[in-house]
Amino acid sequence: MIEAYRLSKRFGPVQALQDVSFKIRKGTITAMLGENGAGKTTTLKILLGFLRPDSGTVIVAPGRVGYVPDRPVYFTWLDGRTILGLSDGQANGNGKDPGARILAVAGDLLFDPALLRRRPGSYSAGNAKKFAYVQNLVARPDLLVVDEPFAALDPPSIKCVRNLFLELRDAGTTLLLSSHMLAEMERIADGFIVLRRGTAIAHAGIKEWRLLRSARTAPDLESVFLHLTGS
Amino acid sequence: MFDTALLPLTWRVTRRRLVASPLTLAAGLAFPAVIVWIGLGDSYETAAKFFFFLFPHVFLIAAQDMVRTDIDGGALENVLFLGGRFRRFLWAKNFVLAGAGGAYALLLFALFSAWGLALGEFRPVHAAQFGMGLLAGFYYIGLAGTLSYFLRAGSNTLVLLLAQSAALVGLLFSATSRTGFLDYAASGRFPGVGSKLLFGGLVAVLPNLVVSGRLSAFGAEVLAGLALSLFVQHRLVRALELEK
Numbered sequence: 001m002i003e004a005y006r007l008s009k010r011f012g013p014v015q016a017l018q019d020v021s022f023k024i025r026k027g028t029i030t031a032m033l034g035e036n037g038a039g040k041t042t043t044l045k046i047l048l049g050f051l052r053p054d055s056g057t058v059i060v061a062p063g064r065v066g067y068v069p070d071r072p073v074y075f076t077w078l079d080g081r082t083i084l085g086l087s088d089g090q091a092n093g094n095g096k097d098p099g100a101r102i103l104a105v106a107g108d109l110l111f112d113p114a115l116l117r118r119r120p121g122s123y124s125a126g127n128a129k130k131f132a133y134v135q136n137l138v139a140r141p142d143l144l145v146v147d148e149p150f151a152a153l154d155p156p157s158i159k160c161v162r163n164l165f166l167e168l169r170d171a172g173t174t175l176l177l178s179s180h181m182l183a184e185m186e187r188i189a190d191g192f193i194v195l196r197r198g199t200a201i202a203h204a205g206i207k208e209w210r211l212l213r214s215a216r217t218a219p220d221l222e223s224v225f226l227h228l229t230g231s
Numbered sequence: 232m233f234d235t236a237l238l239p240l241t242w243r244v245t246r247r248r249l250v251a252s253p254l255t256l257a258a259g260l261a262f263p264a265v266i267v268w269i270g271l272g273d274s275y276e277t278a279a280k281f282f283f284f285l286f287p288h289v290f291l292i293a294a295q296d297m298v299r300t301d302i303d304g305g306a307l308e309n310v311l312f313l314g315g316r317f318r319r320f321l322w323a324k325n326f327v328l329a330g331a332g333g334a335y336a337l338l339l340f341a342l343f344s345a346w347g348l349a350l351g352e353f354r355p356v357h358a359a360q361f362g363m364g365l366l367a368g369f370y371y372i373g374l375a376g377t378l379s380y381f382l383r384a385g386s387n388t389l390v391l392l393l394a395q396s397a398a399l400v401g402l403l404f405s406a407t408s409r410t411g412f413l414d415y416a417a418s419g420r421f422p423g424v425g426s427k428l429l430f431g432g433l434v435a436v437l438p439n440l441v442v443s444g445r446l447s448a449f450g451a452e453v454l455a456g457l458a459l460s461l462f463v464q465h466r467l468v469r470a471l472e473l474e475k
Contacts, residue, residue: 011474045473048308048313048314049313049314049315049316050307050308050317050472050473051472051474052472065310065314066310066313067308067309067310069308073304073305073306073308074306074309075244075247075248075301075306076304076306077248077251077252078247082243082247083309086243086311087311132310135309135310136310139310
């Protein structure tokens with residue numbers, strides 16, 4: 001689904017990424033882990049086409065891509081209903097009121113549909129995040145990239161989003177999640193990529209991770225992460 | 232770069248932005264009111280002079296803050312603009328704004344012409360003046376759009392308005408020695424290269440001057456300026472990355 005080969009990116013004097021390579025298979029949940037400034041967001045932005053790598057290549061399989069940023073931002077003059085209408089229009093070739101589907105998705109995410117009459121800039125951080133999920137799910141992505149998937153969400157919403165990820169994966173959607181919440185990632189991820197100072201220091205696919213998890217003496221993801229990053 | 236599939240989305244986003252902008256709305260409503268007021272208070276001919284000279288500014292006001300706030304604000308990271316579509320969205324904005332401004336100007340011109348026909352004062356040269364005004368308006372969108380890659384909020388439009396004010400004030404202060412220059416500008420005939428270059432510089436910041444209809448060389452200058460600004464903007468948008 002995604003193949004990144006020797007990605008490098010520099011911002012002025014800062015080498016944000018250096019020869020980062022990884023593969024992500026279709027229909028899996030992959031957690032991208034790393035300390036602050038490790039290059040996670042830069043990697044995501046290259047995958048999404050917001051940044052161009054200085055060198056290296058990215059191949060993303062054809063299909064619809066969704067993205068939920070850490071802190072979603074919207075045009076300040078558009079209300080929630082309009083934004084969802086545009087998203088649905090782009091996904092399905094019409095700009096009509098998506099109605100029932102939006103209500104169903106909003107219900108799954110505990111998002112109050114009454115908020116759609118307001119502009120997302122007036123939402124709380126948690127509702128803005130949930131709205132971003134609603135917008136992406138209305139567009140029915142084949143690949144969903146999420147930066148800090150549980151940030152700003154309350155416990156019931158975290159549970160809903162977690163279940164949603166698993167449902168999406170079972171339906172064949174590929175998910176790439178960048179997060180610091182290791183316990184949550186350990187519960188749902190099929191594999192992980194660990195970045196440190198712009199380089200990929202570990203990349204475990206489904207088989208390796210399942211093998212590691214099945215071992216009785218296996219450490220938890222937090223211990224593995226702290227060991228790998230030398231924290 | 233041009234993506235016709237993105238035009239409906241760009242149109243819907245831009246239309247709502249224009250409607251939500253108090254300055255654009257105020258300018259759009261005040262302009263015809265002023266023209267009617269001049270026409271009723273003075274004459275249709277005087278109103279026509281103001282109409283053709285001022286309507287390109289509708290495009291300039293509409294082009295305020297075309298790009299930079301979208302880039303810095305983070306809204307272009309929305310799912311609607313993934314995979315490099317944000318570049319095509321910003322590029323399509325030029326054409327959508329030109330279309331919206333052109334449609335509004337055409338509506339005003341139709342009403343203004345109907346008024347002139349009713350009074351028996353409409354002249355065919357008005358159509359040529361309208362065409363030159365549209366060219367000036369498109370130039371404003373290209374130029375203000377390019378400036379908007381570097382200037383935040385509405386300062387792209389503000390910079391052009393200040394440059395125009397400075398040029399006009401400078402012209403007024405030097406009017407004693409340049410009485411002839413103003414006459415040349417009105418007639419479209421210039422005695423030497425120096426005065427032509429000076430007027431060309433003025434046209435670069437105030438392209439509305441070409442609506443006199445006797446300045447075809449300067450109309451070509453505005454057309455070249457439009458092409459150049461779009462070329463520069465195309466280079467800028469192709470190289471653009473969303474780093475924040």
